[in-house]
Amino acid sequence: MSLLEVKDLGIAFGGLRAVGNFHINIEPNDLIGLIGPNGAGKTTIFNLLTGVYLPTEGEIILTNENIVGKAPYQIVQKGIARTFQNIRLFKELSVIDNVKIAFHHKMNYPILSGIFRFPSYWKEEKQIDKKARQLLDLFQMEHLANTTAKNLPYGQQRKLEIARALATDPKLLLLDEPAAGMNPQETKELMETIHFIRHQFNIAILLIEHDMNLVMGICEKIVVVDYGMIIAAGTPDEIKTNPKVIGAYLGE
Amino acid sequence: MLTINNINVNYGSIRAIKDVSFQVHQGEIVTLIGANGAGKTTILHTISGLLRAQSGEIIFKDQTVSSTEPHQLLKMGMAHVPEGRRVFSQMSVLENLELGAYTRKNKKEIEENISKVFERFPRLKERKKQLAGTLSGGEQQMLAMGRALMSKPKLLLLDEPSMGLAPILVKEIFNIIQEINQTGTTILLVEQNAHMALSIAHRAYVLETGKIVMEGKAESLLGNEQVKKAYLG
Amino acid sequence: MKQSIQYLINIFSIIILYILLFFLIQTGILSSYYSGILILIGINIILATSLNLATGFLGQLALGHAGFMAIGAYASAIFTMHFNVSSTIGFIVSLLLGGIISGIFGIIIGIPALRLKGDYLAIITLGFGEIIRIIITNLELTGGAKGLTGITRLTNFHITFWITVVVVTLLYTFVHSRHGRAVLAIRENEIAAEAVGVPTTYYKIFAFALAAFFAGVGGGLYAHHIRTLMPTTFRFIYSVEILVIVVLGGMGSFTGSILAAIVLTILPEALRDLADYRMLIYSIALILMMIFRPEGFLGTRELSLSKLFLNHKVKKEGGKTQ
Amino acid sequence: MTFLQQLINGLHVGSIYALIALGYTMVYGIIKLINFAHGDIMMLGAFTAFMTLTTFQLPIGVVLLITIIFCAIAGMLIERIAYKPLRNAPRISALITAIGVSFALENLFLILFGASSKPFPYHINLPPLSIGPLQITWITIITLLLSVGIMLMLDFFIKKTKIGKAMRAVSEDEDAAQLMGINTSTTISITFAIGSALGGVGGVLYSIAYPQIQPYMGVMPGLKAFIAAVLGGIGIMPGAMLGGFLMGIIESLTKGYISTLWSDAIVFGILILVLLIKPTGILGKNIREKV
């Protein structure tokens, strides 16, 4: 059974059809790359999958349930988490709070318990503090727990965003240009991190990236879009040699 | 052309740039490379006057410009393509270019210049009426570059011009940088894509947590083991 | 362990402060003029901290706080007048009633208003505040333009002190719970908050309604202190005055609001002798304070007594908007 | 017929709102500051005109010119002293400063001129224009024409001239504008000068129409004009104009046909409705944050 099944997905902004006829099947623990020229519609696809935009047509089926029309926070609770092309952290909050917020829907104590500090508050807060620290530890960021997020270097911010997405306990993780603004060395480390979380958390990953070293290096399958339409799909080797992809995207 | 002497730059109480000195000579392409947060952007901002150094000196065309306003620096011939493109998204492509020539008076020359930019970036010509905010990332990058060229700079500061671009566009952008340099513009280039940057630059400086740790000819740095390990992957 | 020591120190300091003020008032060292000012400080603290929840912590610029205060003031006053309430218990019931009605209006107004952002939200809350005032002016029940007079004096220093303590404590504990964190996340980045599973609309409305609830409680205290309610009192300029306290104290800092409420209640009093020049000097002082400390007294930090005593770093959980 | 008359009444009030709203919107459009003191600049204009009229008995044209210059300078000074230091501060802090400036101006004039209204010594002595049973006063016609004219000029100025483009650039991205060689301080000063000059003109016309001036006279028109600007889409010149006219007409019709008691509530109600349907005002562009 597929984890995610997307059929005929499309959206138009005004007259512009940004995405059309998009389809993809993602199995549990897949690692798939989504590439294409600037303005091809990749980020828009992410926005459709996470409920930020309402598609004009198509179905998004997550483990047998059509999630089209669900609010972003509901979709997160059902198991799709994401990062953003331009980092969106809770800048003024501490690193650990950034992660704790993502545990929100996994916690149960009600508002009154929070306000009046009933035992359930103490119990859950303690648990979550522990869990958040463990997660940060996996990213070697535990020592930064009390740092304000905006003061982190860029690379750490990207990592924190991934950690935060993982805290929501997703089945599918969407990464939008995680290596943008990183140098090759940092990109290499990132590749390791992605590998690691995929196995550690046993999740599927769909990622957008312009860095071909990364995409070709770790993705098992690649989907190429241009003008909102899929122009190719296949293994890295197939994609590398596909003349359409070379013409539109890779060059040379 | 540009000399930086012992500048220190703070964000609040945090010192981001420590005692940095370097030069850019007439006609060169000089590149600054370094990890995330090393302070490359901070240095460019300080040079173009958007940030002020706590101490140290910046000399541009034999004049101390450490406290000169950015708009005056532009008149002196320095243009800066900032990180993240920063095009005026509610204005058309043409208006963006016109603003690039804000300080110039000669209408005819400006016209000529615009057609030159269009020649260099034919994509922009197709979209000259479009609002800049609706351009794709790559087109915005071209616009940012074209806009900076409109002031006919002697020195061009470029901050990560290839970020977020498709591979096909990355190559194009570096070609254009070389072309601009050949027509007489001196270039200070900041890049994450150290490989590309070093392959077009004459000289390079390596920045680590706010300090310059290495400098030299671009080719020699390209072959340097340390650099290879840290920045070329 | 450390935390419980912190709590003890805070509770202890509050009790000491209360005993001190109690003693000063009982012995007449603080006359009714001063105890009146203390009551106003308490009311202003309640109004400012509650607005801070909406503006500093949730990050929504609201200009209708005086409207919620008015609802609470009129509701509780009408209740005590109608039932001839003279007991403290009855008074507290009336305050809760005022708070609840105000909170309900908070929800009714919040649902449409919170779809807007920034300055547009400010304008729409301003509009609602004015509509509330106009309705009050047009109702028989509220005494219309003539105002409501003859309200029993039920507010005193003691009750104000403890209600203020309770309100600030509850606001503080709320902000430092998972729900409060959700509210902070919305301020920091609404899109990201939603993307990590926070139902943003729900929390926006909840925080807004909670702010309205406490503003209503503050209004009830006001009504039984001043004892004359005029609709004109609750013009939008009153909302602006509360906002000034919040910004001056620091958006996202309860202790900042407390500090600013004290300063801005006392300052006009201290300038009282200057008669006609009073408001000119006050406004110039305001401009200067903003120029020299644009982030407010405390920014997003909280003052902590235990920090003073224990000399260790207390984790901060605030942040500023924009 | 009364309906037409009510409409004309509404247009008159509306055109005054529009005139003040133009200045409001201009400043907001460029530096995103709700300049609370704008209404008080209007008051400043009225008093300047009052002083020059009573002490020097100058002709109205000269008076208007002096008022414009005086208000423009005052606007620039206020910006330099009170707003510029807060350029990089949170926007809401600048808003509080603007409120402070507003209070300061009101109280300064209260001390200088006292609280009681002074009759404004200039009025147009022509009898109202009668078209059938309809009556249109000359001041209505003048304000109407002037506000439309100024709107067109400003719109052209901002869209087409070099300084106008610089203003828009500054409003979008101050740093990037500096990198284009734009002197942002000067540009912002010019913005305030124009905005305040408009406020001053508004003050004079307002005082001719309602010939009483006092230190608090700017508060209500200021607030109404601001609402008008928001209604039309703040930052947009034709929007300010449209918002002003609409406000005036709605007010006039509710007062004439429903009830004065509820007219403000109705105006606010309509404003709220419009914003709920069109969150950025009638002519506002709905710019969604790109994710």
Next chain:
Amino acid sequence: SKDTDTIKIGASFALTGNVSVYGIAARNGVELAIKEYEETGGKLDKKIEFIVEDNKGSEVDAANAFNKLVDREKIDVFIGSDISGTTLTIAELAAEKKIPMITPTATALPVTEKGDNVFRACYIDSFQGGMMGKFAATELQAKTATILYNFGSDYSEGIASTFEEVFQENGGTIVGKESYTNDDKDFKSILTNVKAQNPDVLFIPDYYEMVALIARQVHEVGIQSILLGVDGWDGVIDQTNDFPEAVEGAYFANHYATDDPKPEIQNFVNNYKEVYGEVPNALAALGYDAGKIILEALEKAGTTEPEAVINALKTTNVDYVTGHIEFDEKRNPIKSISVIKLEQVNGKLQQKAYTTIEP
């Protein structure tokens, strides 16, 4: 107070804020009364200290100001405030503390009901409204009237409703009751309706500044009705100097007429003009009288004991600038009303005493 050689008179008015128009005039009047009293060597053997606190028209400030005057300054008597909201707040407190108090201008009925130490110098709304209703129906023989009142001003509303009642009792018909609010500047939409009603008289119970604005537009719209006003109109001629047609032929009730040849009135008017540079309006005159009433009561009581002062106040029975004043059992003044007609003489408006109505 304990201080034996000074008498402290406290006062609080709106000296700043948007109702300071009323407060400043009233304050000036009180101040002048005290100044004159001291200069002419009043019979009190103690020094008088006059302490005024601004309340900017806010109830909160009014409470603080009053508490401060009582607790810190230890005042013996209190004069104030101007508008009803602040005055009610203070009256509550004054009643608790038994401080003799008189408000020069607050017309709201409940003010003096707060305690038997609270007095007022102005007539209550219902009295004035009733008198003018009768005047319109009987003296002016008006059959129809439209009332144009300030909604949100308890003063204007109070007068309007009694006028309506009495005018109808005397056989008149109210053809329209229109309202505006304090923030309005443009009345043409309302006046357009009034024009259609075409009443014999148009009654506008409000203060002179608003009236001046309205009257001008009444003229512009082309309404022919006789304008009728109340004590708040005092001062309207200065506002309509350049447009006398607007209010020419109007009648209004007043406490006194500035052209009244009585020496005490002329004295007051001239002295006031000298000190404050403008013609005193009704609020100033009421402030002045409130000051005199208090001073005379203090004199009569011969002590600052509150009981004695209150009793002395109760027996007030003197001619003042605003008329002869006695207090009824509710401590409201029983005064005569002067009706004034505005006439144009040589292109200049003048107030002419038309008739006096005794209570």
